[in-house]
Amino acid sequence: MAFDYKKEYKEFYLPPKTPGIVTVPAMHFLAVRGRGDPNEESGAYKQALGLLYAVAYTIKMSKLGKHRPEGYFDYVVPPLEGLWWQEGIHGVDYARKKDFQWISLLRLPEFVTKEVFAWAIRETTEKKQQDFSPVEFFSWEEGLCVQCMHIGPYDDEPATVAAMEEYATAQGYEEDFGEGRFHHEIYLSDVRRCKPERLKTVIRQPIKRAE
Numbered sequence: 001m002a003f004d005y006k007k008e009y010k011e012f013y014l015p016p017k018t019p020g021i022v023t024v025p026a027m028h029f030l031a032v033r034g035r036g037d038p039n040e041e042s043g044a045y046k047q048a049l050g051l052l053y054a055v056a057y058t059i060k061m062s063k064l065g066k067h068r069p070e071g072y073f074d075y076v077v078p079p080l081e082g083l084w085w086q087e088g089i090h091g092v093d094y095a096r097k098k099d100f101q102w103i104s105l106l107r108l109p110e111f112v113t114k115e116v117f118a119w120a121i122r123e124t125t126e127k128k129q130q131d132f133s134p135v136e137f138f139s140w141e142e143g144l145c146v147q148c149m150h151i152g153p154y155d156d157e158p159a160t161v162a163a164m165e166e167y168a169t170a171q172g173y174e175e176d177f178g179e180g181r182f183h184h185e186i187y188l189s190d191v192r193r194c195k196p197e198r199l200k201t202v203i204r205q206p207i208k209r210a211e
Contacts (some may be wrong), residue, residue, distance in 0.1 A: 003075040019167035024142035029105040031138035037097040071111035078107040083182035153196040173207040181206035
């Protein structure tokens with residue numbers, strides 16, 4: 001049976017609908033950086049997703065080709081994730097989507113080294129005859145966060161974020177946005193097939209002990 005990160009690491013992918021504190025260890029990702037409104041048709045965000053998934057499936061399906069990475073195990077491609085920020089703002093302002101800066105992410109299985117990643121970029125470029133240079137190998141240790149499962153439309157997230165911030169404050173923590181510390185979302189639902197009121201999104205925000 002294919003290894004499923006959502007099921008094996010429920011504390012990171014399937015948190016309850018009430019806020020909690022979590023420490024997230026270092027992981028490796030495929031990543032594409034960009035800016036602008038993610039809802040823009042044929043915009044940079046949607047193009048980034050196409051690049052990410054093409055490389056991700058090249059790696060997943062390497063089991064069928066001549067280049068099977070050492071330590072390969074079959075796995076379910078993990079859910080799409082996104083890091084979001086805006087200049088001069090702690091957290092995010094959902095009313096200013098055009099000002100978003102973002103890093104779109106897909107988690108990599110542990111057998112994917114920088115060498116395997118480089119092969120996958122070459123292989124996908126040759127297969128698709130497209131430029132995949134925007135895709136990078138991204139190592140990141142998220143650390144201490146408050147997180148919560150948000151159910152419903154993305155535009156309703158501010159209420160969930162407010163509840164998370166209130167909970168963190170009550171537990172003796174405060175916001176810790178800054179270098180390498182972002183508003184983080186993990187998308188568990190396919191927005192093309194799921195009603196807005198049923199969308200499931202893990203929301204994380206960086207925190208530290210209040211001074």
